[in-house]
Amino acid sequence: MRWVHLATAPDQATAELWLALLRDRGVAAMIRPSDAVSFLGVSRLACRVQVPEDDLERARDVLGEGAAPES
Numbered sequence: 001m002r003w004v005h006l007a008t009a010p011d012q013a014t015a016e017l018w019l020a021l022l023r024d025r026g027v028a029a030m031i032r033p034s035d036a037v038s039f040l041g042v043s044r045l046a047c048r049v050q051v052p053e054d055d056l057e058r059a060r061d062v063l064g065e066g067a068a069p070e071s
Contacts, residue, residue, distance in 0.1 A: 003030065003050040006059050015047035018063060025062045027055050 006029070009015035015031045022029040032048040051059040 002053045004053045004056055005032075006049045006051045006056065007063060009047045009049060011044050012047045015049050018049050022049075022051065022059055022062055025058075027059045027062055028052055029059065 007018065009018055012031065019029045019031065029049055029051050032050055
């Protein structure tokens with residue numbers, strides 16, 4: 001499976017909300033591992049959300065319903 005960039009969230013908390021929204025709609029998603037700093041708590045820096053390449057269009061539709069991501 002090839003993971004691709006979907007959107008950049010302004011911070012880790014927003015990225016986590018987007019992940020929940022995507023996963024609730026059946027789309028696998030993750031925060032780019034280098035963007036999350038869980039050992040320090042929640043990152044206030046931008047985090048890139050990734051999805052499987054085959055689900056990219058569906059994921060864009062899902063986020064378009066609940067958020068206005070910046071790519």
